[in-house]
Amino acid sequence: MKIPKRKFFLAAVVLLMMQLAWSQDSILYVDAATLLMTGKAKTTDSIYQRIDTIDRKGMPPAVIGLAKQSAGIAVLFETNSTAIRAKWSLPKEVYMHNMTPIAHSGLDLYCLKDGKWQFVGVARTGKGIHQDQLIVRNMDSTMKQFMLYLPLYNGVGSLQIGVQRNAIIQPPAHPAVNKAKRIVVYGSSVVQGASASRPGMAYPAILQRRTGYDVINLGFSGSAKMEPALAAYLATVQADCYILDCIPNPSPQQIKERSYPFIKYLREHQPDIPIIIVETVFRQNGYWDQQVGQTVKDQNNEIRKTYERLLKEGYKNIYYLETDKLIGNDHEATVDGIHLTDLGFTRIADALLPVIKKALKRK
Amino acid sequence: MKIPKRKFFLAAVVLLMMQLAWSQDSILYVDAATLLMTGKAKTTDSIYQRIDTIDRKGMPPAVIGLAKQSAGIAVLFETNSTAIRAKWSLPKEVYMHNMTPIAHSGLDLYCLKDGKWQFVGVARTGKGIHQDQLIVRNMDSTMKQFMLYLPLYNGVGSLQIGVQRNAIIQPPAHPAVNKAKRIVVYGSSVVQGASASRPGMAYPAILQRRTGYDVINLGFSGSAKMEPALAAYLATVQADCYILDCIPNPSPQQIKERSYPFIKYLREHQPDIPIIIVETVFRQNGYWDQQVGQTVKDQNNEIRKTYERLLKEGYKNIYYLETDKLIGNDHEATVDGIHLTDLGFTRIADALLPVIKKALKRK
Numbered sequence: 001m002k003i004p005k006r007k008f009f010l011a012a013v014v015l016l017m018m019q020l021a022w023s024q025d026s027i028l029y030v031d032a033a034t035l036l037m038t039g040k041a042k043t044t045d046s047i048y049q050r051i052d053t054i055d056r057k058g059m060p061p062a063v064i065g066l067a068k069q070s071a072g073i074a075v076l077f078e079t080n081s082t083a084i085r086a087k088w089s090l091p092k093e094v095y096m097h098n099m100t101p102i103a104h105s106g107l108d109l110y111c112l113k114d115g116k117w118q119f120v121g122v123a124r125t126g127k128g129i130h131q132d133q134l135i136v137r138n139m140d141s142t143m144k145q146f147m148l149y150l151p152l153y154n155g156v157g158s159l160q161i162g163v164q165r166n167a168i169i170q171p172p173a174h175p176a177v178n179k180a181k182r183i184v185v186y187g188s189s190v191v192q193g194a195s196a197s198r199p200g201m202a203y204p205a206i207l208q209r210r211t212g213y214d215v216i217n218l219g220f221s222g223s224a225k226m227e228p229a230l231a232a233y234l235a236t237v238q239a240d241c242y243i244l245d246c247i248p249n250p251s252p253q254q255i256k257e258r259s260y261p262f263i264k265y266l267r268e269h270q271p272d273i274p275i276i277i278v279e280t281v282f283r284q285n286g287y288w289d290q291q292v293g294q295t296v297k298d299q300n301n302e303i304r305k306t307y308e309r310l311l312k313e314g315y316k317n318i319y320y321l322e323t324d325k326l327i328g329n330d331h332e333a334t335v336d337g338i339h340l341t342d343l344g345f346t347r348i349a350d351a352l353l354p355v356i357k358k359a360l361k362r363k
Numbered sequence: 364m365k366i367p368k369r370k371f372f373l374a375a376v377v378l379l380m381m382q383l384a385w386s387q388d389s390i391l392y393v394d395a396a397t398l399l400m401t402g403k404a405k406t407t408d409s410i411y412q413r414i415d416t417i418d419r420k421g422m423p424p425a426v427i428g429l430a431k432q433s434a435g436i437a438v439l440f441e442t443n444s445t446a447i448r449a450k451w452s453l454p455k456e457v458y459m460h461n462m463t464p465i466a467h468s469g470l471d472l473y474c475l476k477d478g479k480w481q482f483v484g485v486a487r488t489g490k491g492i493h494q495d496q497l498i499v500r501n502m503d504s505t506m507k508q509f510m511l512y513l514p515l516y517n518g519v520g521s522l523q524i525g526v527q528r529n530a531i532i533q534p535p536a537h538p539a540v541n542k543a544k545r546i547v548v549y550g551s552s553v554v555q556g557a558s559a560s561r562p563g564m565a566y567p568a569i570l571q572r573r574t575g576y577d578v579i580n581l582g583f584s585g586s587a588k589m590e591p592a593l594a595a596y597l598a599t600v601q602a603d604c605y606i607l608d609c610i611p612n613p614s615p616q617q618i619k620e621r622s623y624p625f626i627k628y629l630r631e632h633q634p635d636i637p638i639i640i641v642e643t644v645f646r647q648n649g650y651w652d653q654q655v656g657q658t659v660k661d662q663n664n665e666i667r668k669t670y671e672r673l674l675k676e677g678y679k680n681i682y683y684l685e686t687d688k689l690i691g692n693d694h695e696a697t698v699d700g701i702h703l704t705d706l707g708f709t710r711i712a713d714a715l716l717p718v719i720k721k722a723l724k725r726k
């Protein structure tokens with residue numbers, strides 16, 4: 001059969017218009033702020049920040065800056081859309097020699113499948129501060145619960161999640177993150193997520209998926225130095241367990257001076273909450289650089305002394321995790337000697353989980 | 364004792380001069396080309412490239428471009444210097460959303476300790492194409508053997524290794540990479556090293572350290588499509604074992620058309636060399652994107668059919684590794700669904716090692 005040229009042309013135009021309609025109009029964007037946030041210590045004035053303006057008073061400037069980054073925050077929603085997109089704006093363009101752009105500025109999507117969170121895909125990042133990316137398409141159209149992790153080492157100005165126009169998107173009726181139980185992790189760059197390959201592989205996020213609890217990432221890169229203002233803040237954050245992984249940043253002298261009053265304050269203001277103290281990961285270059293190696297040993301010696309003093313003084317419900325239990329012994333778990341890769345984060349999560357379970361059980 | 368002001372001033376000047384002398388003059392740079400290269404298929408006109416100009420004839424332009432990247436090449440040397448620096452030039456500035464700058468453009472240093480390669484440190488990368496970085500300092504001054512991996516997704520124009528002026532640096536007297544045994548890996552971006560956190564964590568490099576053999580990285584990102592020119596080239600590369608991990612890139616139709624003649628050519632020209640065929644890693648987004656999932660299944664079905672056909676026709680010494688054996692079943696081994704992180708690379712190396720041992724034993 002010969003198709004008349006005019007009809008063929010018309011059909012082509014219609015097809016092109018349908019395609020344009022799909023690409024431009026068939027996606028409906030909803031503001032993520034209307035969905036459900038998880039991984040937040042408290043409500044904040046700027047929803048994608050970790051510490052509220054009012055709580056930042058007295059904190060060091062570096063911590064205040066890092067508290068504006070979105071590490072550990074995730075958006076929960078359910079949708080039956082077969083495709084999911086995201087548009088988000090970043091306050092600044094970031095370059096990190098030891099992290100992927102996906103990890104420092106991208107998004108990481110999981111879906112609940114048979115009661116477990118399973119990786120779906122990432123929103124990669126191009127250069128610039130305005131991002132607009134497809135995360136997944138061609139899914140079946142059953143209703144599913146999703147969790148979207150935000151950037152680890154950047155902030156989020158605005159975030160919109162795109163689904164098909166005819167699909168439902170809403171806060172989940174039965175959120176799979178149990179907000180009744182909360183683990184609060186205070187620490188350094190390792191806690192904040194350097195150097196996970198994507199936001200969901202920072203170890204607080206791994207712990208969150210494995211326990212089902214709400215896990216709060218209070219990792220402040222290079223700046224977890226146990227100042228009194230941080231103890232005061234931590235004591236006001238509702239928790240069922242505190243993890244203190246803050247030994248990599250302070251000097252041995254600072255640990256000597258600060259760790260005892262810091263933990264004592266926390267214990268006195270939260271007498272029933274278990275505290276897990278984590279020694280610093282042994283810097284792998286410290287096996288070669290003798291100065292670095294000595295500093296790491298001194299840091300761990302000082303926190304060990306504080307722990308033993310607390311025990312001697314009768315403090316209870318304090319747990320302690322030694323450096324040689326954290327990331328294996330093949331020396332392969334870091335990108336640069338100190339910052340953990342997904343291999344390191346998987347190992348430290350494996351090490352922490354039984355301690356957390358024990359702590360929560362006793363509580 | 365009171366120190367006279369003038370003496371104090373003089374002492375300060377001398378100290379400052381000593382410091383300047385250390386920082387500016389105390390490092391001696393040697394051209395890495397004068398040391399020992401490993402991980403190279405053959406000698407090439409440009410030493411930091413993977414395939415020589417003369418061998419590139421007839422290869423697809425994409426493969427020719429990628430062959431200029433230095434994935435898998437490492438420099439072996441021994442030195443008693445307490446510090447090691449590097450200056451290197453890159454042909455271009457690279458941005459990759461799913462890789463760290465250290466991995467695509469940086470250097471990764473290992474040292475031999477008690478007969479095993481142990482991670483020492485990385486040469487991070489700043490922006491730009493001229494890099495000059497300290498890798499390690501404060502080591503003891505015993506003579507040690509080092510291996511420095513080159514960038515995975517960039518080239519190297521020039522490379523100089525810096526040691527203390529009074530130290531010895533030379534090709535190792537007893538290189539710890541056994542060049543008498545060679546494993547040649549042909550494959551996609553996964554083989555080239557996306558998305559290892561640093562050059563030494565690409566799986567051919569992990570295999571190299573674990574076996575002690577020379578392992579040749581012929582990974583060509585997105586471009587391992589089994590063209591006849593590649594079979595012809597591979598057959599000329601001296602090997603004790605071929606690993607064909609080239610299923611992620613070609614379409615199911617291309618695998619159907621190309622895999623049989625490709626492997627047949629290799630077998631006929633190298634009748635005694637074991638061949639290990641690896642199915643494609645199951646793209647993790649393929650559990651959600653039904654089109655992607657179907658394509659991956661079709662790719663693996665096609666290579667499976669070729670393998671069974673070869674067996675039926677009496678071809679021997681061919682090994683086969685299924686997709687479900689490669690990277691675990693927790694869906695956490697990739698940065699973006701397809702490219703392996705250090706967690707994924709550790710798992711795929713674990714899966715490949717026993718097959719390699721079996722293949723080499725039988726040979």
